[in-house]
Amino acid sequence: MKIRKAVIPAAGYGTRVLPATKAMPKEMIPIVDKPAIQYNVEEAVRSGIEEICIVLSRGKNVVEDHFDRAPELEEKLKDGGEAKAELLESVIYAAKCAKITYVRQQEQLGLGHAIMQAKNFVGGEPFAVLYGDDVIIGEDPCCAQVCRAFEQLGKGAVAIKEVSDEFIVKYSSMKCEYIKDNLYNITDMIEKPTLETKFSNFSILGRCALPNEVFDILENLPKGAGGEYQLTDAMKVLALRDGMTGVDFTGKRYDMGNKFGILMANIDVGLKHPETAENLKAYIKEISKNL
Ligand code: UTP
Numbered sequence: 001m002k003i004r005k006a007v008i009p010a011a012g013y014g015t016r017v018l019p020a021t022k023a024m025p026k027e028m029i030p031i032v033d034k035p036a037i038q039y040n041v042e043e044a045v046r047s048g049i050e051e052i053c054i055v056l057s058r059g060k061n062v063v064e065d066h067f068d069r070a071p072e073l074e075e076k077l078k079d080g081g082e083a084k085a086e087l088l089e090s091v092i093y094a095a096k097c098a099k100i101t102y103v104r105q106q107e108q109l110g111l112g113h114a115i116m117q118a119k120n121f122v123g124g125e126p127f128a129v130l131y132g133d134d135v136i137i138g139e140d141p142c143c144a145q146v147c148r149a150f151e152q153l154g155k156g157a158v159a160i161k162e163v164s165d166e167f168i169v170k171y172s173s174m175k176c177e178y179i180k181d182n183l184y185n186i187t188d189m190i191e192k193p194t195l196e197t198k199f200s201n202f203s204i205l206g207r208c209a210l211p212n213e214v215f216d217i218l219e220n221l222p223k224g225a226g227g228e229y230q231l232t233d234a235m236k237v238l239a240l241r242d243g244m245t246g247v248d249f250t251g252k253r254y255d256m257g258n259k260f261g262i263l264m265a266n267i268d269v270g271l272k273h274p275e276t277a278e279n280l281k282a283y284i285k286e287i288s289k290n291l
Contacts (some may be wrong), residue, residue, distance in 0.1 A: 003128050003209055006049040008040055010132030011057035011105035016128040017254050018258050021124040023058045026257050031265045037063060039135045041098050047144035049128060053101045053121040055114045064102055069095045082088040110228025112218050119215050122218035126150060126211050127272070129231070134206025135265060138251025142207045148211050149245045150209035151185060156238045159207035160184065160246040162251065168198050172232045175199035175239075176246050185247035186239045191232035194223040202246060204232065214238065 014026030021029075025276040027037040033079055037054070044052055056063055070091060077088035103117045115129065128143050142159050146162075149157035175188035188196055189204070208231075217234040224230035238244055252268070255261030270280045 001126055001151070002048075003126050003150060004048075004050045005125055006044045006047075006051075006121075006128040006130055006143065007053045007055065007115060007122065008037065008044070008065060008130050008132050009055045009105075009111055009117040010037060010060065011108055011114050011117075012111075012133070012257070013108055014133070014257055017262065018257060023059065025056075025063055027060075027257055028062060028066065029133065029262055031254070031262075031269045032276060036135050037224065037266075038066070038094060038097075038207070039137070040130045040132060041067070041100070044128065044130055045098050047141045047147055049098075049143065051099050051101065052135045053103060053118045054132070055103055055105050055117050057105050057108060066099045067094055067095050067098070067100050080149055098157065101152055107290070110226070110230055110233055112221060112224075112229035112231040115231055116215065116218050116229075122212065122215070124212055126209065129208045129210065131206040133257035134225045135254045135256055136206060136249070136251045137254070137269070138249075138252055142249045142253075144252050145208075145247050145249050146207050146209040149247045150211075153245050155242055155245050156214070156235060157245040157247055158186070158204045158235065159249045160186075160202045161205050161248060162201045163205075165204045166284060168201050168203055169194060171203040171205070173198040173200060174202040174204070174246055176202055176225070179245075179267070182248040182250070184248065186244040188238055188247045189232055189236045189244075191230045191236075202248075204235075205249075207249070208216055208235070210235070211238070212217075219222075222261075236266075 010027040014021035028035040038273045048220045075083040105114045105117050146157040146159050172191045176184040179185050214234050217237045224233040239278050254265035268274045
């Protein structure tokens with residue numbers, strides 16, 4: 001069955017990048033000139049997703065404003081004529097690029113709980129998840145890669161990559177065996193393992209395509225690591241029962257919930273952005289003399 005809908009959970013506290021996230025959602029942190037969450041919305045659209053649900057929480061209404069029309073600003077930019085035409089286009093594009101619905105997570109009880117809030121939006125269909133703070137940049141959108149794996153192999157699919165021990169204990173660890181190309185069969189998984197309990201260094205990074213029955217599993221799920229309802233624990237049930245597909249995806253992933261991830265994203269995109277590339281290259285060359 002084709003995946004038409006996507007959920008973007010973006011209700012978390014973002015404690016790893018405080019104080020920046022005290023009054024501003026981490027999903028709104030810009031990569032050069034575009035907030036992280038817009039990269040994710042655009043990735044979903046490029047992946048053939050028709051409807052998106054963003055899960056928000058108190059104080060995150062600015063995300064809704066970002067994807068809304070802004071008549072006064074648009075008028076001001078129109079008055080600027082040719083010089084402001086491109087900016088005007090970018091402002092209108094953000095409001096028109098996708099069909100977005102918003103739901104609210106009243107208490108931040110974990111990613112699994114956030115996904116549950118989108119149950120009515122999803123209806124009875126399979127759906128994609130794009131973690132709001134994980135930006136993945138690549139030719140072939142990562143969301144499309146997991147959706148294709150879901151559609152071709154008929155099982156839940158997750159984007160995976162090998163990460164170092166430093167990160168595996170903060171993310172999740174997959175028990176998996178190689179199938180072919182960049183695909184793995186996942187038969188078990190664990191959220192935030194220790195180095196003793198990890199299965200491998202393959203971890204889920206930010207994208208999944210899930211069968212609808214994951215909602216039934218989430219409904220009966222006990223709290224997991226960190227006292228939160230973990231999406232990984234629900235996917236573990238699927239993995240143990242039917243197996244899941246791991247897609248060792250192409251594309252570069254930036255953790256926008258992490259200080260260094262934000263810097264990396266800004267440098268990489270800044271080095272390609274027509275307005276900043278030349279100056280940033282010269283600046284990096286200059287400061288690297290003293291590093
Ligand atoms: P994270 O665990 O990275 O987000 O969840 P967090 O809880 O904001 O992180 P820190 O540790 O406090 O910095 C991955 C994604 O799931 C969302 C987050 O907004 C993020 O995009 N999330 C997490 C929710 O929507 N609700 C939650 O209860 C937890």
